[in-house]
Amino acid sequence: MNSLILQIASKYVRWLLVIFSIIVLIRGHNYPGGGFIGGMLAGLSLAYKGFAFTPELLKKEIKMKPEGYIGLGLMLVFISIWPGVFLKTALMEGVWFTIPIPFSEGFKFGTPFLFDIGVFFTVIGVTVLFLFSLSHEKTWK
Amino acid sequence: MLNLLIIYFLLALGIFILPKQLKYQKAIWIAGVQFAAFVWFASKIQFISAEKAETLLITWIPELGLNIEFLLDGLSLAFALLVSGIGALVFLYAHSYMKSYEYTDKFFFHLFLFSGAMLGLVLSGNLIQLFIFWELTTVLSFFLISFFHEKEVARKAAFQSLVITFLGGLGLLAGILLIGSVVDSYSINDWVAGSEKIKESNLYLPGLLLILLGVFTKSAQFPFHFWLPGAMQAPAPVSAYLHSATMVKAGVFLLARLSPALGGTAEWTFIVPLFGVITMLIGSYFAITQTDLKAILAYTTINALGVMVLLIGIDTKLSIKAAVLFLFIHAFYKASLFMIAGFIEKKTGTRDLNELGGLIKSFPITFGISLLALLSMAGLPPMLGFLGKELIYEAKVQSPGFGSLIFIFGVISNILMFAVSTRVLFKVFLGKPKNSYTISKIKNGLFVLGPGLLVLLSLIFGIAPNMFGKWIVEPAMSVIYAEPVKVELKLWHGFNLVLLLSLATVAVGAALSYILIKKVWVEEQWRKVNKIIFPVRFPEVFSIALEKFVAISVSKTKVLQHGYHRYYILTIILFTAVLLWLQLYLTRGWHLETAFTFQPLYISGLVVIVILSVLFTVLTRSRIAAIIAMGVTGYGLALIFLYYSAVDLAITQILAETLTVVMFMLILQRLPVFAKLSAKATKIRDLIVAVIFGSAMTILSLKAINVDFNNPISGYFMANSYDKAFGKNVVNVILVDFRALDTLGEVTVLVVAALGVAALLTSKKPKT
Numbered sequence A: 001m002n003s004l005i006l007q008i009a010s011k012y013v014r015w016l017l018v019i020f021s022i023i024v025l026i027r028g029h030n031y032p033g034g035g036f037i038g039g040m041l042a043g044l045s046l047a048y049k050g051f052a053f054t055p056e057l058l059k060k061e062i063k064m065k066p067e068g069y070i071g072l073g074l075m076l077v078f079i080s081i082w083p084g085v086f087l088k089t090a091l092m093e094g095v096w097f098t099i100p101i102p103f104s105e106g107f108k109f110g111t112p113f114l115f116d117i118g119v120f121f122t123v124i125g126v127t128v129l130f131l132f133s134l135s136h137e138k139t140w141k
Numbered sequence B: 001m002l003n004l005l006i007i008y009f010l011l012a013l014g015i016f017i018l019p020k021q022l023k024y025q026k027a028i029w030i031a032g033v034q035f036a037a038f039v040w041f042a043s044k045i046q047f048i049s050a051e052k053a054e055t056l057l058i059t060w061i062p063e064l065g066l067n068i069e070f071l072l073d074g075l076s077l078a079f080a081l082l083v084s085g086i087g088a089l090v091f092l093y094a095h096s097y098m099k100s101y102e103y104t105d106k107f108f109f110h111l112f113l114f115s116g117a118m119l120g121l122v123l124s125g126n127l128i129q130l131f132i133f134w135e136l137t138t139v140l141s142f143f144l145i146s147f148f149h150e151k152e153v154a155r156k157a158a159f160q161s162l163v164i165t166f167l168g169g170l171g172l173l174a175g176i177l178l179i180g181s182v183v184d185s186y187s188i189n190d191w192v193a194g195s196e197k198i199k200e201s202n203l204y205l206p207g208l209l210l211i212l213l214g215v216f217t218k219s220a221q222f223p224f225h226f227w228l229p230g231a232m233q234a235p236a237p238v239s240a241y242l243h244s245a246t247m248v249k250a251g252v253f254l255l256a257r258l259s260p261a262l263g264g265t266a267e268w269t270f271i272v273p274l275f276g277v278i279t280m281l282i283g284s285y286f287a288i289t290q291t292d293l294k295a296i297l298a299y300t301t302i303n304a305l306g307v308m309v310l311l312i313g314i315d316t317k318l319s320i321k322a323a324v325l326f327l328f329i330h331a332f333y334k335a336s337l338f339m340i341a342g343f344i345e346k347k348t349g350t351r352d353l354n355e356l357g358g359l360i361k362s363f364p365i366t367f368g369i370s371l372l373a374l375l376s377m378a379g380l381p382p383m384l385g386f387l388g389k390e391l392i393y394e395a396k397v398q399s400p401g402f403g404s405l406i407f408i409f410g411v412i413s414n415i416l417m418f419a420v421s422t423r424v425l426f427k428v429f430l431g432k433p434k435n436s437y438t439i440s441k442i443k444n445g446l447f448v449l450g451p452g453l454l455v456l457l458s459l460i461f462g463i464a465p466n467m468f469g470k471w472i473v474e475p476a477m478s479v480i481y482a483e484p485v486k487v488e489l490k491l492w493h494g495f496n497l498v499l500l501l502s503l504a505t506v507a508v509g510a511a512l513s514y515i516l517i518k519k520v521w522v523e524e525q526w527r528k529v530n531k532i533i534f535p536v537r538f539p540e541v542f543s544i545a546l547e548k549f550v551a552i553s554v555s556k557t558k559v560l561q562h563g564y565h566r567y568y569i570l571t572i573i574l575f576t577a578v579l580l581w582l583q584l585y586l587t588r589g590w591h592l593e594t595a596f597t598f599q600p601l602y603i604s605g606l607v608v609i610v611i612l613s614v615l616f617t618v619l620t621r622s623r624i625a626a627i628i629a630m631g632v633t634g635y636g637l638a639l640i641f642l643y644y645s646a647v648d649l650a651i652t653q654i655l656a657e658t659l660t661v662v663m664f665m666l667i668l669q670r671l672p673v674f675a676k677l678s679a680k681a682t683k684i685r686d687l688i689v690a691v692i693f694g695s696a697m698t699i700l701s702l703k704a705i706n707v708d709f710n711n712p713i714s715g716y717f718m719a720n721s722y723d724k725a726f727g728k729n730v731v732n733v734i735l736v737d738f739r740a741l742d743t744l745g746e747v748t749v750l751v752v753a754a755l756g757v758a759a760l761l762t763s764k765k766p767k768t
Helices: A004-027 A035-052 A055-061 A066-080 A083-087 A111-134 B002-017 B020-047 B074-100 B104-123 B127-145 B152-183 B188-193 B195-200 B204-218 B227-233 B236-245 B249-262 B266-287 B293-314 B317-348 B364-378 B384-397 B403-429 B449-463 B466-481 B497-518 B520-533 B538-560 B565-586 B601-619 B623-643 B647-668 B680-706 B713-725 B730-738 B740-762
Strands: A096-099 A107-110 B054-061 B066-072
Touching: A004 A035, A004 A111, A035 A055, A035 A111, A035 B647, A035 B730, A055 A111, A066 A111, A066 B740, A107 A111, A111 B647, A111 B730, A111 B740, B002 B020, B002 B104, B020 B074, B020 B104, B066 B074, B066 B104, B066 B127, B066 B188, B074 B104, B074 B236, B074 B249, B074 B317, B074 B449, B074 B466, B104 B127, B104 B236, B104 B249, B127 B152, B127 B204, B127 B227, B127 B236, B127 B249, B152 B188, B152 B195, B152 B204, B152 B227, B152 B538, B188 B195, B188 B249, B195 B204, B195 B249, B204 B249, B204 B266, B227 B236, B227 B293, B236 B293, B236 B317, B249 B293, B249 B317, B249 B466, B266 B293, B266 B403, B293 B317, B293 B384, B293 B403, B317 B364, B317 B384, B317 B449, B317 B466, B364 B384, B364 B403, B364 B449, B384 B403, B384 B449, B384 B497, B403 B497, B497 B520, B565 B680, B601 B623, B623 B647, B647 B730, B713 B730, B730 B740
Parallel strands: none
Antiparallel strands: A096 A107, B054 B066
16 A cells, blocks of 8 residues: 555554553453453554555564464463462462562562463464465465 | 383384494394393293282273273283294394395384284283274284385285274274173273173173174184285285284284183174184185295184184183194294295295295205194194194084084194195105205395294193193183183093094095195196185275275265365354254244343444444445445444443454454455356355354344353352452453463464465465
């Protein structure tokens, strides 16, 4: 697509979307949001660039391949399911601890959150992979 | 016992770790391991007797009867000694035999793994476990037969034996499950204990038949006997090990093992001996007209297997004694004869009886060994084979039921066996040396060591059978007979009816072989007559049946897998809808108790908009309009979710909807111009399908409101979300904590779908 407005806007909107998606991911445990929604938002932010310019440009400039996102996500999910076995009683059981942050209650971090981050990255990867595959140059006649 | 098996399987892998330069030398190492196992088993002889057995039970899933169970009693000890002892000799032999071949590592790996599997089979105390080892031997046998895989005959023979024994294996598994359900256990001890219950149950006969299918295919009984001569394509060590001493005896072993649990009924004593007799006759009858040395040995093996099955089927004290004795006799002489056949083939380049002759001058030692082995096969003193034959005659004379018939067939079979033995001896070793072969200069190496030892054992046990009878035959026999018995073996039985019969057998057999050796035309005419009497060739029937089966499968698959995406979807949707409606119909499920209440105007209005946009999507002729209208549907739904305070759901819906629209747009640019291709009938059909499916889903979701779970789990989630999982957002806590496993599954599905899409869309189109 060749829209100047879209192209210029994408520069700023994209990063806004990314930041927003991370906020959604983090607040997910207590308020509406979470890894799945955040992942889709982040995926959309990448798609935005693909639309504003061309998918080929996005393919060239993207830092990590979508397969990489998927791999990272699945790995985080995989890691997150184990502490429960060793520290508690069963696979996937939540293990929580608080990261102390001065002048506040501290940040609660746990394996379910890690799991959510894994979902986040997996969904980004899946979304981008869909977009890439669909925009793949190919004659369909 | 478990440790021993683990050692076997680990060392089998170890073959690949040993340095490459060793090549065929590795066989010596393996032979050493086998010998150590043999010594270990031999040291157990003193602890095992009619009353004593060693067991090992490791429970795994006791609720399903799946346990690891080992049983070392007289019967399994006898087989384990055979497997490990002959295994050691076979590997020594293979050291010399495999010298000239490549891929010896693979060969040794398979062969060694096979001995491990075979040991596992005979030591198993649980029938499911036994079945696993049983199938393992089948698979390994396939690899071993197809060692010369560049030859089509070898591949075909391997495949044939694989299919037939797998077929039997399936039957065996079904039989084990059937009878296992009667006594609610797969443990052999439980089966023996519950023998009465099994025999009274309705499942006894079908279960027995299925198990016998497994036994008969494995042990090459009629009408499955034909795979064994085909399997002679294997290298000689394989024939000597698998197809004479061990694998084909697995069926006999299982028959003996289950005899106390299943045997002794009218069905057993009719079916088992019947097939045994037929197999016995077929084996000896076809052995006599063969000219290929290994084929002769294969058919005589079929004969021997028939004899063993027959004896176990007769199920008297005497017959079982004879069966156990004959098991060893046959293993001794047949393994050594196979090894000698391989040796002769290596040396002369042929194993055709008509091309061989006068080998006595070149190989005096081999001649001596063969003479003794053939004496044992013919059932002459002073070999162990004589004892066996006398016992078998006695057992047949005393067998109940249609004993006299069995007896007559037994005599005929023995006459033929005698003739076969003498014919082989004369044709190969005596007579004038022919110039149809040249003797190559391979070193004799370890070729004759194995056969020599086996024949020597046969001779020693023949002359002094008492220790052998007491330590080996007695415990094994007691297991099969299910009560302690005393065994005393004697070479000389005195003048009686059986001895007279033996003399008659020798006389007629000698006459027959004399005719066959002197008059070659008799043999040729005989073969011609055979062709007329037996027009059906089993291997051919088998391959034709297989081809037909494949053809039918192909045509059926073409109908089911037509390749039209729309029909696949149609099938899936229609099938689901019909199932749903069937259930709704059967339970009168269409009666709804939902009371419709009025909702605020903006929600009702939203519903109307959603419905309208759906209608628009279906009816519009513009693709873009259709996609946007679909988007309207999705966003409208999201708003409805939001109104009923499902915030997470609404956000997800909005984002998913956005992504869907984006993706549709991407596809859109690539589609051809919109055209109306569907005929009116197609449209009506699609409409009907849509109505059926849509109505089912509607009723289902309306019903879902009223489903009254006894204890709704949502309460638990609400109560514990913050206390136990530290999250205020219950939906998210459910997703990542309470029901994280579900999410894991969903994420996996998502990834698989994405990879599938990527593979489909980005791969290059195959050339058509």
